[in-house]
Amino acid sequence: MRPLAAILVRDMRIAVRVGGGALMGVLFFLVVVTLVPFALGPDLALLKRIGPAILWLAALLASLLALDRLFAADHDDGSLDLILMGRAPLEIVVAAKGLAHWLTTTLPLVIAAPLIGLFLNLDAPAAGALVLTLLVGTPALTFIGLIGAAIAVTLRRGGLLLAVLVLPLTVPVLIFGVAAANAAVVGPIPFGTPFTILCALTLASLVVGPFAAAAALRQEME
Amino acid sequence: MRLSATDLACRRGGRDVFAGVSFSVASGESLTIRGRNGAGKSSLLRMVVGLVRVAGGRLALEGGDPELTVGEQAHYLGHLDALKPALSVEENLRFWSAFLGTIVSDLSEPLRAVGLDALADLPAAYLSAGQRRRLSIARLLAVKRPLWLLDEPTSTLDAAAQTRLGEIMHAHLAGGGIILAATHSALPFENARELRLDRSSPSPLVGEGRGAGSRGDAQPSTQLLTTPTRNPSPQEGGEQKAT
Numbered sequence: 001m002r003p004l005a006a007i008l009v010r011d012m013r014i015a016v017r018v019g020g021g022a023l024m025g026v027l028f029f030l031v032v033v034t035l036v037p038f039a040l041g042p043d044l045a046l047l048k049r050i051g052p053a054i055l056w057l058a059a060l061l062a063s064l065l066a067l068d069r070l071f072a073a074d075h076d077d078g079s080l081d082l083i084l085m086g087r088a089p090l091e092i093v094v095a096a097k098g099l100a101h102w103l104t105t106t107l108p109l110v111i112a113a114p115l116i117g118l119f120l121n122l123d124a125p126a127a128g129a130l131v132l133t134l135l136v137g138t139p140a141l142t143f144i145g146l147i148g149a150a151i152a153v154t155l156r157r158g159g160l161l162l163a164v165l166v167l168p169l170t171v172p173v174l175i176f177g178v179a180a181a182n183a184a185v186v187g188p189i190p191f192g193t194p195f196t197i198l199c200a201l202t203l204a205s206l207v208v209g210p211f212a213a214a215a216a217l218r219q220e221m222e
Numbered sequence: 223m224r225l226s227a228t229d230l231a232c233r234r235g236g237r238d239v240f241a242g243v244s245f246s247v248a249s250g251e252s253l254t255i256r257g258r259n260g261a262g263k264s265s266l267l268r269m270v271v272g273l274v275r276v277a278g279g280r281l282a283l284e285g286g287d288p289e290l291t292v293g294e295q296a297h298y299l300g301h302l303d304a305l306k307p308a309l310s311v312e313e314n315l316r317f318w319s320a321f322l323g324t325i326v327s328d329l330s331e332p333l334r335a336v337g338l339d340a341l342a343d344l345p346a347a348y349l350s351a352g353q354r355r356r357l358s359i360a361r362l363l364a365v366k367r368p369l370w371l372l373d374e375p376t377s378t379l380d381a382a383a384q385t386r387l388g389e390i391m392h393a394h395l396a397g398g399g400i401i402l403a404a405t406h407s408a409l410p411f412e413n414a415r416e417l418r419l420d421r422s423s424p425s426p427l428v429g430e431g432r433g434a435g436s437r438g439d440a441q442p443s444t445q446l447l448t449t450p451t452r453n454p455s456p457q458e459g460g461e462q463k464a465t
Contacts, residue, residue: 006320010309017308078302085271085293087323221273 003088004096011100021066025105026112028065032058033116044121051120052130052181055113059134060170063106063141067166068159070101070149071217080153084221094146094217095210102142110134122185129184129191133198137177140202143209144169150213154220173201223285223368224248225270225292225400231278232265239265241278245417249285249368252391252401254409257419263404264301266419267371270402271298286368296369303358307347311338311357314346319364332363335390337383351378359387362394370394372403 015022036054037047074080083093113134114127122130148166152158179194224246231241239262247253255263268274270281271293283292305314315329333339336356341349349357355378362370370391376384388409391401403409 003321003323006317010306010313010317013313014306014308076302077306078300078304079306081268081273081298081300081302082304082318083321084273085296085298086321087290087294088321 003086004092007083007088007093007096008100011097012104015100015104021069022104023108025062025065026108029058029062029109029112030116032061033119037119047119048121048123048126049186051117051122052126052133052185053178054120055117055122055130056134056137056174056178056181059106059109059113059138060141060167060174062109063102063138064145064163064166066105067101067142067145067149068152068162070097070146071153071213072149072155072158075153080217080221084217090214090217091210094150094213095143095206098143098146098209098213102139106138106142110138126181126185130181133177133180133195136195136202137173137198140173140198140205141170143202143205144173146209146213147216150216150220153217173198173205176201223283223398223400225281225283225369225402227270227279227281229279230266230269230276230281232262232269232274233277234265234274240419243279243417243419247400247402247415249398249400250395252395252403252409252414253417254414255402255404255417255419256406261419263419264373267298267373267402267404268300270369270371271296273298283369292369295367296371297362297365297367299358299362299370299372299375301373303354304361305346305349305354305357307345310343310345311349312342314357315360315364318361322361322365322367324365329360329364332360335363335386336360337386352380352383355379356383359390363390368399370399370401370403372401372405374405375403376405376407376409 033054040046040050071080074083084090086093110131113131114122117127117130145162145166147169148162149158151165152162155161176194176198179189180191180198183189183191183194226246228244229241230243232239239260243266245253255266257263265274269276272291273293281292283295286292286295304318306317309317311333312329315333319329330339330342333342336359338353338356338360341353346354346357355375359375372391375387375391379387391403391409395401
């Protein structure tokens with residue numbers, strides 16, 4: 001366990017230091033959501049109806065923002081060689097890096113979501129449901145994104161490829177995340193049905209993501 | 223403990239880098255790998271630790287822990303220093319010693335050995351190239367591993383630091399360790415054995431660097447006829463062991 005705790009602590013420390021990406025996610029999220037009322041006009045009913053979808057889309061883009069450097073930075077400075085040589089299983093190391101990324105980049109965004117939701121005329125119950133869906137759904141985005149980050153590791157312009165590869169894979173998470181949030185706001189379907197499927201998607205991606213990303217990293221070192 | 227390689231071959235990007243390389247190094251011995259640029263010195267080191275696939279031949283570490291791979295019992299000091307600029311000198315070293323599997327309560331000892339103890343709290347971003355190198359050498363001291371693979375260990379080090387590295391390497395060998403070093407410059411060893419990787423493929427760049435030993439075999443006439451560097455025949459490669 002010690003190597004994994006070391007990775008987790010190191011990545012979180014780097015993220016919150018100067019030049020790290022910890023607050024970039026929240027700021028990007030804030031900017032995107034703020035732009036929407038300017039584009040659509042002050043139609044409060046419309047904003048309330050599409051609010052959860054906007055917040056989910058912004059969270060999706062923000063959580064992919066810093067992901068392209070996740071393995072590329074370790075590759076560029078030689079750390080990845082030592083990690084691949086190490087005794088710790090690569091799959092678990094990858095999962096630890098994913099967890100560190102989620103804790104520093106995405107969790108602040110989830111916490112800030114109710115506040116930012118005010119821009120979109122979200123009332124308290126709706127904001128609560130939204131936070132719950134984001135809390136459960138965003139780990140799936142990060143762990144699916146790990147696969148793209150691992151594939152893009154040796155590429156200079158990996159960020160764009162990452163988005164092209166990963167965004168289609170996140171469609172189910174987006175559908176059920178927004179459906180659950182909408183169910184809580186406007187109905188008519190019960191909140192539980194899409195929310196349970198969202199939980200299942202997250203659990204599946206927590207398992208599949210690290211294995212696929214580790215396989216991609218091993219392949220690329222050749 | 224003995225690291226032995228028999229008829230190792232390396233293929234990268236569809237090109238034969240070397241073939242038929244054999245060597246055997248026992249505890250307390252060192253092997254210096256020499257060769258022109260592109261002869262496969264770094265590839266050989268990376269192959270030993272498992273970062274490059276073995277295309278042919280056999281590689282074995284006798285007397286090591288049978289549960290672990292060769293790479294898991296080795297330290298690899300590559301071209302890159304594996305340091306995070308945002309972390310301090312001590313944090314970088316603490317991370318690697320924790321990741322590589324040792325609880326080290328006092329890191330000042332390895333830091334003092336490389337002369338960085340006064341800079342322990344400085345972010346690694348402010349270190350010079352030589353200081354970065356010394357910090358990655360401190361990793362080898364913080365975590366005990368029997369096999370050291372050093373790729374150009376003396377590059378960017380000043381004269382005093384090179385001498386210090388020589389002492390560190392001597393101490394490692396005296397403690398029963400094994401060192402494989404790929405280098406162009408002279409290492410401070412009296413009885414170091416050498417492995418030459420550049421017997422095959424007479425290179426047009428043969429005058430460059432310190433590849434003087436290979437020059438006798440290169441046939442200048444063939445270079446006029448064709449470019450023999452494209453297809454070095456694998457049979458001619460390697461099988462070198464000198465003392």
